Structure formats: structure tokens, C-alpha cells
Amino acid sequence: MTTELLQEQQGLPSEVLQKNDVTIMIGGQGGDGTLTVVNLLGRAFRNIGLFIYDSRNVLSRIRGGHADGVIRASTKPIYCIADNVDVLVAFDEEAVEAGEQELSNQAIIVFDSSKGPLDPNYSSRGYTVYNAPLGNLASQHLRKNIFKNTIAFAILGRLMGLEDSLLEQVLRARYERKGKEALEANLKALSLGFEYCNSNIRASSFKIARLGSASNRILSTGNEAVAFGFLAGGGRFFVGYPITPATDIMEWLAPRLPKFGGVVKQAEDELAVINMGLGAAYAGARTMVATSGPGQSLMTEGVGHAGEAEIPIVIVQCQRVGPSTGEPTKNEQSDIYHVVFGSHGEFPRIVIAPGTASECFKMTVDALNIAEKYQLPVFILMDQALCQNSESIEPFDLSSVKIERGKLLSQEQLDSIPLYKRYELTEDGVSPRTIPSLEGGQSQVTGNEHNEFGLVSTDRTNRFRIMHKRMKKLEAAKKDLPRGVVFGPSEAKIGVIGFGSNYGPILESLEQLQEKGFKAKFYQIRTIWPLLEEDLQSFVDTVDTVFVVENNYNGQLASLIKSSVEQRDRIQSICKFDGTSFKPNEITRAVLSSVISGIGA
Amino acid sequence: MTAKFYTPSAPIWCPGCGDFGVLASLKKALSELRIGSKDTVVVGGIGCSGSIHNNLECYGFHSLHGRLLPTAIGIKLANPRLTVIAAGGDGDGYAIGSGHFIHALKRNPSIVYIVMQNGTYGLTKGQPSPTAIPGYEGNVEIPFDAVLTALSIQGSSFVARGFSANQTQLTDLMKKAIMHSNSNKGFAFLEVLSPCVTYNDTYKLWREQVYDLNAERGYDPHNRASAFKRAYELVLQEKIPTGLIFEGEADSLEKNTLTSPVPIAFQDISIEANLPRYQEILNDFH
Numbered sequence: 072m073t074t075e076l077l078q079e080q081q082g083l084p085s086e087v088l089q090k091n092d093v094t095i096m097i098g099g100q101g102g103d104g105t106l107t108v109v110n111l112l113g114r115a116f117r118n119i120g121l122f123i124y125d126s127r128n129v130l131s132r133i134r135g136g137h138a139d140g141v142i143r144a145s146t147k148p149i150y151c152i153a154d155n156v157d158v159l160v161a162f163d164e165e166a167v168e169a170g171e172q173e174l175s176n177q178a179i180i181v182f183d184s185s186k187g188p189l190d191p192n193y194s195s196r197g198y199t200v201y202n203a204p205l206g207n208l209a210s211q212h213l214r215k216n217i218f219k220n221t222i223a224f225a226i227l228g229r230l231m232g233l234e235d236s237l238l239e240q241v242l243r244a245r246y247e248r249k250g251k252e253a254l255e256a257n258l259k260a261l262s263l264g265f266e267y268c269n270s271n272i273r274a275s276s277f278k279i280a281r282l283g284s285a286s287n288r289i290l291s292t293g294n295e296a297v298a299f300g301f302l303a304g305g306g307r308f309f310v311g312y313p314i315t316p317a318t319d320i321m322e323w324l325a326p327r328l329p330k331f332g333g334v335v336k337q338a339e340d341e342l343a344v345i346n347m348g349l350g351a352a353y354a355g356a357r358t359m360v361a362t363s364g365p366g367q368s369l370m371t372e373g374v375g376h377a378g379e380a381e382i383p384i385v386i387v388q389c390q391r392v393g394p395s396t397g398e399p400t401k402n403e404q405s406d407i408y409h410v411v412f413g414s415h416g417e418f419p420r421i422v423i424a425p426g427t428a429s430e431c432f433k434m435t436v437d438a439l440n441i442a443e444k445y446q447l448p449v450f451i452l453m454d455q456a457l458c459q460n461s462e463s464i465e466p467f468d469l470s471s472v473k474i475e476r477g478k479l480l481s482q483e484q485l486d487s488i489p490l491y492k493r494y495e496l497t498e499d500g501v502s503p504r505t506i507p508s509l510e511g512g513q514s515q516v517t518g519n520e521h522n523e524f525g526l527v528s529t530d531r532t533n534r535f536r537i538m539h540k541r542m543k544k545l546e547a548a549k550k551d552l553p554r555g556v557v558f559g560p561s562e563a564k565i566g567v568i569g570f571g572s573n574y575g576p577i578l579e580s581l582e583q584l585q586e587k588g589f590k591a592k593f594y595q596i597r598t599i600w601p602l603l604e605e606d607l608q609s610f611v612d613t614v615d616t617v618f619v620v621e622n623n624y625n626g627q628l629a630s631l632i633k634s635s636v637e638q639r640d641r642i643q644s645i646c647k648f649d650g651t652s653f654k655p656n657e658i659t660r661a662v663l664s665s666v667i668s669g670i671g672a
Numbered sequence: 673m674t675a676k677f678y679t680p681s682a683p684i685w686c687p688g689c690g691d692f693g694v695l696a697s698l699k700k701a702l703s704e705l706r707i708g709s710k711d712t713v714v715v716g717g718i719g720c721s722g723s724i725h726n727n728l729e730c731y732g733f734h735s736l737h738g739r740l741l742p743t744a745i746g747i748k749l750a751n752p753r754l755t756v757i758a759a760g761g762d763g764d765g766y767a768i769g770s771g772h773f774i775h776a777l778k779r780n781p782s783i784v785y786i787v788m789q790n791g792t793y794g795l796t797k798g799q800p801s802p803t804a805i806p807g808y809e810g811n812v813e814i815p816f817d818a819v820l821t822a823l824s825i826q827g828s829s830f831v832a833r834g835f836s837a838n839q840t841q842l843t844d845l846m847k848k849a850i851m852h853s854n855s856n857k858g859f860a861f862l863e864v865l866s867p868c869v870t871y872n873d874t875y876k877l878w879r880e881q882v883y884d885l886n887a888e889r890g891y892d893p894h895n896r897a898s899a900f901k902r903a904y905e906l907v908l909q910e911k912i913p914t915g916l917i918f919e920g921e922a923d924s925l926e927k928n929t930l931t932s933p934v935p936i937a938f939q940d941i942s943i944e945a946n947l948p949r950y951q952e953i954l955n956d957f958h
């Protein structure tokens with residue numbers, strides 16, 4: 072049923088503004104429970120069929136410090152936070168200061184006035200301000216300040232024209248499991264919120280559109296999708312060391328993988344992580360590790376070892392702001408060079424980059440297959456926003472999962488081989504692989520340069536041949552690597568390239584450009600290494616300018632692309648490195664200013 | 673027909689190197705215990721010592737400098753039916769890999785760990801290793817005693833020391849170590865005094881210093897506290913305690929970690945075999 076039809080049936084008064092897309096921010100101190108409101112709203116929106124996307128901005132500490140959550144709901148699929156916030160719930164003044172940059176001109180602010188009303192200047196700037204003593208109401212009637220979250224949820228629901236019954240249903244679903252007391256207190260908080268609205272808020276500010284009843288869509292972060300993809304892709308050995316924003320993967324797997332006979336091991340450091348992973352992979356387990364930049368730095372020698380010894384392993388690299396400790400909870404894409412080039416020596420490696428939670432699931436399965444088929448390290452390059460923001464998406468397609476283990480020999484296959492060589496020179500560079508316990512597959516697997524049997528060799532002819540053998544696996548693998556996807560009108564002369572969480576902002580920027588009369592198209596690059604040069608070249612051939620959008624200072628992806636296409640002068644960089652994700656309109660503005668100044672010249 | 677495979681290479685050590693003795697007794701122990709070559713994985717470290725896997729007929733894995741223990745643990749967890757033997761130098765294990773050593777003792781995986789202790793970095797031509805005595809090549813630090821360290825870590829379950837020049841004792845200790853780990857009792861740590869004739873020839877000195885604790889009347893290798901006390905007394909007297917110094921009971925890593933009787937390496941990971949249970953997990957995403 073279309074949105075319009077639904078509106079008609081609901082008989083909406085015409086003066087209430089109908090919104091198909093809304094963004095809400097809830098800010099306060101860490102420990103205020105702002106994320107509870109995000110979760111409750113998410114459930115309410117999903118129950119009326121809307122798509123949602125949320126992002127949580129927390130500091131790398133448990134309590135205190137400004138924290139906020141942003142949730143967006145829309146009648147169409149969304150993969151980023153919108154340019155502006157429509158409603159801000161602020162539990163303190165700092166939350167208003169922190170959020171103001173993002174507010175739309177007509178934003179509504181619900182301010183917790185328990186310690187006094189909000190500075191009247193905000194009202195004079197055009198915002199609608201409700202001073203609601205959220206904390207006081209909660210403390211007086213329920214003895215616990217934390218119930219201010221549920222009160223805020225009630226007010227938000229009313230402001231957006233959500234039915235009271237829907238809000239109650241959501242609250243029941245969440246707290247029924249937590250016992251009668253919790254449920255009753257929360258229901259009471261909900262009615263406190265409604266009472267506040269009855270005497271202070273005359274009508275809802277707008278009405279959020281409905282898309283129907285609860286859909287079949289699921290809610291997933293990129294990290295959860297990677298973890299599930301690993302399990303479904305036959306992954307049975309995971310080893311990690313806690314690090315934001317990668318830890319969620321280990322925590323998702325820890326209670327689940329052992330139920331399938333698998334292992335989740337927390338090691339003493341990332342040196343142990345990668346080497347334990349290599350041991351398990353060598354012995355026949357489908358293996359994955361996950362880390363962020365600092366952990367990858369420690370793993371670097373091990374990644375080269377996987378390359379030289381030809382051991383299949385998947386490394387999830389969840390980028391955050393670097394170098395050193397950087398900003399652990401903030402978004403950046405500055406480890407592109409690190410994953411593509413990090414290590415001494417030369418060896419084949421693959422770097423793939425999903426852009427949505429659905430792709431995180433699917434491409435993790437791909438990564439496991441590619442690693443085993445070509446016996447090399449495969450990086451899944453993530454970024455903090457992709458890792459930790461939630462998307463509502465179609466359920467993961469379990470029936471599409473295929474497990475391919477390449478030239479892993481069975482005992483039968485091995486029996487028919489007259490002389491087994493672990494590093495046999497072959498057409499595609501991939502040699503037959505055995506695992507310990509097979510009779511006749513005995514061999515040496517080593518990081519020393521070696522001959523076909525795996526025995527140490529410094530012979531120059533051998534080095535030349537075995538180096539070729541390893542490197543040519545990369546050519547062979549290309550047919551299996553995730554190709555880029557092009558969005559937007561094919562005749563467009565403005566091109567945009569980006570990856571990871573920039574998928575969403577770029578797609579929306581295309582629409583904004585279109586509205587302003589500029590046609591642009593987007594090449595979502597999904598294999599960062601080796602670059603699929605022909606695909607890139609044919610995209611660049613069709614446009615006048617390519618904007619490479621990435622979250623780093625140097626334009627790392629742009630420089631890789633420049634080195635692989637003929638028209639390097641067509642490539643321009645749009646870079647952001649302040650720790651926050653791109654907003655669609657930031658990309659739009661950057662593209663426009665360049666295109667317009669180009670026309671002027 | 674059974675496939676043929678590589679022929680082990682000949683050792684590359686200097687004539688007289690203690691590592692020959694380690695190789696000989698390891699071969700003997702494996703053959704006397706009738707452990708199949710296909711079920712044995714030897715993980716080498718980096719150093720002169722860390723080439724021992726090339727001289728054996730089995731599955732060999734040459735790991736990175738200092739990383740043989742995590743590698744071996746990964747192998748064991750993927751397939752606990754294997755006999756997993758990690759073998760490397762004192763620099764490899766007590767310097768660059770010392771963190772893993774401590775954690776392996778604490779973790780108690782059922783693998784054997786043989787350290788060829790020569791008080792020096794042989795392969796890089798004679799710099800002091802963590803076990804070097806004061807005065808050796810400018811060393812000013814007190815030597816690291818791995819046996820005392822191993823004893824002090826609760827959870828360690830097998831601590832022994834042999835001397836490559838005493839083959840009878842060493843072969844016996846190797847067999848005990850392999851039996852300890854192969855009966856899933858955990859981590860069998862065996863330090864072998866293995867002189868480097870080229871950069872630190874300690875044969876004569878060590879012959880005078882070694883002291884076989886198992887030959888001492890009343891010595892109880894099952895009592896951690898008295899074992900530590902006795903070993904420490906000997907160290908203060910400039911003796912080197914050898915023999916099976918401690919064997920205790922502690923749950924092994926695999927026992928506490930693995931949930932299936934089928935090794936991970938052989939589990940059915942096909943989507944068909946697991947689909948209904950994956951579907952249940954998918955439902956939790958709603």
C-alpha cells in the first residue's frame with residue numbers, strides 16, 4: 072500500500088505536516104541511558120514498517136562524558152544519518168551545545184529542565200523548545216532518575232504523532248521479559264510523559280508517515296553481519312583481542328560459535344591472535360580474526376607469514392581514527408595503505424570492502440572462500456560507522472551461502488598423487504593443500520623461502536619461480552573478487568567513488584545533486600586490492616570528473632586509483648578526517664563547488 | 673597407493689652443536705612411543721634450533737620468531753588428536769616470545785614445548801640471550817630461569833629440564849613430555865641445555881653444574897612448593913636442576929575450550945547441515 076493511501080485512510084488533518092523522513096538525536100552523559108531511547112524508538116518505527124538507521128556516539132569510557140545516539144526513520148531504505156536533526160532530546164546543556172551544529176532550522180528541542188530551563192537564546196534562534204523536567208518527574212514519581220528515558224520516549228512519540236498504544240506495545244515488548252516491577256515502572260513513566268504532553272504540548276509537531284505494519288526486515292550492525300557471515304560461511308575458529316570498534320564481533324560469536332563446535336579464543340595480544348589463527352587455519356579450521364589499526368600493526372609480520380607460507384586467513388580490519396591510540400570510537404578510513412601495503416616483502420593479498428550490513432554478511436562468506444581458494448590473507452576493510460551503526464535490511468540470505476574450499480585435498484585425492492608437493496608450481500599458482508593427519512600429505516609449511524616441498528631454499532631460479540607462483544594467484548583470484556557497483560544515470564558526467572559507510576551518504580548526495588540539476592553517478596568500489604583496473608577504467612572513461620570520497624587526510628584511495636587509470640587528472644579528492652562520518656550535503660557541497668568553479672574557469 | 677612426500681633435509685648445525693642431541697632423542701622418543709608421522713606436527717621457531725622440523729619426517733610448520741607457541745596452540749585447538757611439538761631457542765621463547773610462554777603455562781594446552789637453551793643467540797652469531805650469564809658478551813643482567821618461572825605459574829602442569837649430552841635422561845624426559853600432552857594433561861615444558869659450541873661452549877661448565885633431582889632421595893615432583901624450594905636452593909648453589917621437576921594436575925585448554933568430540937578440522941560446516949540452527953539465529957535479528 073502506498074504511503075499516500077495510508078495517510079488518507081488515517082484521515083489526517085491537513086494542517087499537520089507529514090514527514091517521510093525524520094532524524095532524532097538523544098544526548099546526555101554516558102550512563103544516562105540515551106541508547107535506551109534509541110532502541111525504543113527503533114522498535115516503534117519498525118512496527119509501522121519504516122526503515123531505520125542509527126548511530127551511537129560514545130566516548131571510550133563507560134560513564135560520564137557526552138554521549139549521544141541518533142536515529143533516523145524513513146519510508147525508503149536508508150544507509151546513513153540525514154543532514155539535519157529534526158528533534159533533539161537533551162538531558163543537559165552540553166547535549167544541546169554538542170548537537171546544535173546538526174539541528175535543522177525548525178528543530179524541536181526537548182530539554183531536561185530539572186536543573187533550570189534552557190538558555191532562552193535557543194528559542195530566539197528559531198527552535199521550538201520544550202522545557203520538561205524529565206529527571207525530576209522520574210525521581211519524584213519513580214525514585215529513579217533513569218526513567219527519564221521512558222518519559223522522553225513518550226514525549227517524542229506524541230511530538231511525532233505516534234499512537235499511544237504503539238508506544239505502550241513497544242514498552243511492553245521490551246520490559247515484559249525483565250519482570251513485573253520493571254514493566255510497571257516503565258508504564259508509569261510512559262503515562263507521566265503523556266500527562267506532561269497533555270498540559271504542555273498542544274498538538275503533535277508533525278506526523279511521521281507509516282509504511283504499513285511491521286515488516287520482515289531485520290536490524291543489524293556491520294559487525295553483527297560479519298560475525299554471522301563468518302558462522303554461516305563455515306567459520307569455526309575465531310581468535311581476538313579486545314579493541315574498539317572490532318570487539319563486537321568477538322562478543323557476538325562468543326556465546327554462539329561454541330554451540331556449533333567452534334572456538335572463540337581471546338589471546339594475550341594481537342601477535343598471538345594472528346599466529347594462533349594461522350596455526351588453526353593450517354590445521355584445517357576456517358579462521359577469522361578481527362581488529363582495528365593498532366592491532367593490525369602488531370599483526371603485520373603474521374600477515375606476511377600467511378602470504379609466504381600460503382595460509383588462508385580472513386582479517387577484519389575495523390578502522391578507527393589513528394595513528395597510535397587516536398580516537399578509538401570515531402570514524403575514519405585511514406588504514407587503506409596499511410592493509411594494502413603493510414608488511415615487509417611482497418606477497419599476494421586481497422582487500423575487500425562491504426558498504427552495508429547485507430554486504431558485510433555476504434562478503435564475509437566470500438572472504439572465507441577466496442582465502443581458501445587462493446590460500447592467502449584476505450582483509451575485510453570496515454570503518455567504525457559501518458561496524459557499529461544499525462540498518463534495517465532484508466533478512467540475510469542464508470540460501471545463497473556457498474562454501475568453497477579450493478584445492479584442499481581429501482585422503483582419496485591425496486592417494487592418487489604420486490609425489491606430494493605442498494608448493495607445487497601450477498598454472499594458476501594455487502598448489503594442492505593438505506592438513507595434518509592425512510597420510511602422504513606430510514610437508515613443510517614455512518615462512519622461509521622454500522622449494523616446492525617447503526624445504527628451505529635460496530636458489531635463485533627457485534626464488535624466481537616460487538615468487539611468480541605466489542604472485543600470480545592474484546590474477547587468478549580476480550574473477551572471484553566483488554566487483555564495483557554503479558548507481559545513478561549512466562549518462563552522468565560527474566563521477567563519485569567511495570567505499571564502506573560512505574555508501575549511504577554518497578547515494579543521497581546523488582539525489583541532492585539531481586535536485587539541483589546535476590547528474591552524478593557513483594561507483595561503489597568493493598575490492599580495494601587488487602584494484603579491478605578494467606572496471607575502474609571504464610567508469611572513469613565515461614565521466615569528466617571523478618570525486619573520490621574518503622575519511623582520511625591524504626586521499627589514500629584516490630592515490631591508488633590515480634595510479635591505475637589513464638586519466639589521473641580527472642580524479643579529485645573529497646576528504647574528511649574530523650572523526651565524524653560524511654553527511655550527504657557535505658559531499659553535495661564539495662562536488663558543487665568544484666563543478667561550479669570548473670564551469671567558471 | 674600411498675603418496676610419497678618430501679625427504680627431510682640434513683641438519684645445518686655446526687659439528688658438536690647440542691641441537692643434534694635434541695634431534696636424536698626426539699626421534700627416538702617418537703619412534704619408541706610409535707607416534708605416526710602423519711599425526712605429528714613439529715612447529716619450529718626461528719634460530720639455529722628452529723630448523724629442527726626440517727630434519728624430521730612429519731608435518732612441519734616453521735613459524736615466526738617467538739610465535740611458535742600461539743601457532744602450536746591454534747593447531748591443537750583445530751585438531752586435538754594431533755601430537756603437537758613446538759621446538760625453538762631460548763631467545764625465541766624467553767625474549768621475543770616471552771609473553772606467549774607465560775600465557776601458555778597459564779593456559780595449559782596439551783602440546784610439548786622444547787626449548788634449546790644455549791645462553792646465546794646462535795643464528796645471529798652470539799649476542800647474549802635472556803639466559804646468558806653476567807659477563808657473557810657484555811651481558812650485565814641476571815639470567816632468566818625458565819624452570820623457576822614455569823613453577824611459579826599456577827596452572828603449569830609439566831616442568832622438566834634435560835641436557836643434550838645426557839641422551840638417556842633426555843629421551844626419557846621427551847617421552848614423558850609427549851605422554852603428558854598426548855593424554856590431554858596439558859602443557860609439557862621441557863628445557864634442554866643444548867650448548868652452542870661456536871659462540872658459547874658450555875659443555876664443560878654444564879657437566880659440572882647439572883644436578884638430577886630425580887636421583888635425589890625423597891624428591892617429590894608432584895609438590896609444587898617443595899619443587900620450587902629445592903630448585904631455587906640449587907640455583908643459589910650455582911647448580912642446574914634437571915629431570916622431571918614438576919608434574920601436576922590441571923585442566924587442559926582443550927578440555928575447557930572444545931565443545932565437540934569432532935575436531936574442528938573435520939566438522940561438517942556445510943550450510944545444509946546447519947541451516948535450521950542458523951535460521952534460529954537469524955530470527956534473533958528481528
Ligand SMILES: Cc1ncc(C[n+]2csc(CCOP(=O)(O)OP(=O)(O)O)c2C)c(N)n1
Nearest residue numbers: 718719720721737761762763764793794795
Ligand atoms: C622479528 C625478528 N627479529 C629478529 C630476528 C633475527 N633473529 C633470528 S634468530 C634470532 C635469535 C635466535 O636465538 P635463539 O632463539 O636463542 O636460537 P638459537 O639460534 O640460539 O638456537 C634472531 C634475533 C628475526 N628473525 N625476527
Ligand code: SF4
Nearest residue numbers: 686689720794868869
Ligand atoms: S651457531 Fe651455535 S647454536 Fe648455531 S648451529 Fe652452531 S653451535 Fe649450534
Ligand SMILES: [Mg+2]
Nearest residue numbers: 761762763792
Ligand atoms: Mg639460543
